[in-house]
Amino acid sequence: MKQDIVQTIHLQVERIEQLFNSLDPTPFVGRDLDPQAEDFITGWAEELPHKGAFRIKVTVAECPQLEPARTRLQQAVKSYYLSRVEAQRLQLRQLFRNGRWSLLIGVSFLIACHLLSSYLELQFAADSLLGVLAHGLVIAGWVAMWRPIQIFLYDWWPLQRKRKLYQRLAGASVAVEVFHNMHQ
Known part of the structure; x- marks a missing residue:
């Protein structure tokens, strides 16, 4: 599949404002997308091929100023998904930090278990109960x-995949068109 293929995500709304969270007090640009709109866009994007660009095509029943609405929506989508890219980046960074600490603790515990197991096997080779304990320590270390x-x-993987998806959505082109007979 070529990188230059553009995948289109279609939305139909009565008004552009429906795409934004009505509880967000900030101005139109930079506002959070409505959770249902975000779920719809992201869900649709996840179903499309993992390569190429996105185009978000919004069909509205009414829009008095089409080009300013498209520009504002383009900026808002870009801003919203760039903030999601940053959130995923921070979450991935935190996961790797936790992973490094977990690895340090896990390796230390594994070494300690292995050393104690070797000691028990050398000191009490004839005692079958301590032999079982020695083997259990090695298993515990690996656990x-x-x-x-x-x-x-x-x-x-899922965090990185989501971050890349959000990057693609942040770069999506937005088209807005009026369809006067949406309900017919």
């Missing part, structure tokens, strides 16, 4: 490595 392994192998 302690579960969280850092999970972070570095699996947990970061």
Whole structure:
């Protein structure tokens, strides 16, 4: 699939203002998208191919000034999704910080368990109960490595994927068109 392919996300609303969170007191540009609009746009984008650009096409029943509305909406979408990119970046950074600490703790605990297990095996080789305990310590040490392994192998993927999606949405072009007979 080529990078120059543009995927279109279609929305239909009565008025442009419906796309924004009515509880957000800030001016139109920079306002949060309405949670349902954001869910719709993001959900649709997640279903599209993972390459190429997005175009958000909004069909409205009424819009007295089409070009200013399109410009404001373009800026608002860009601002909103860039803030989401930054939030994902910070969340990913925090996850890796937690992963490094978990790895340090896990490796330290694994080494301690392995050393104690080796000591028990050398000192009490004939005692089967302590032999079981020695093997249990090695298993416990590896279990302690579960969280850092999970972070570095699996947990970061969804955050990175979402960050890239938000970057693509922040760069989306926005088109607004009036359709007078939306309900017919």
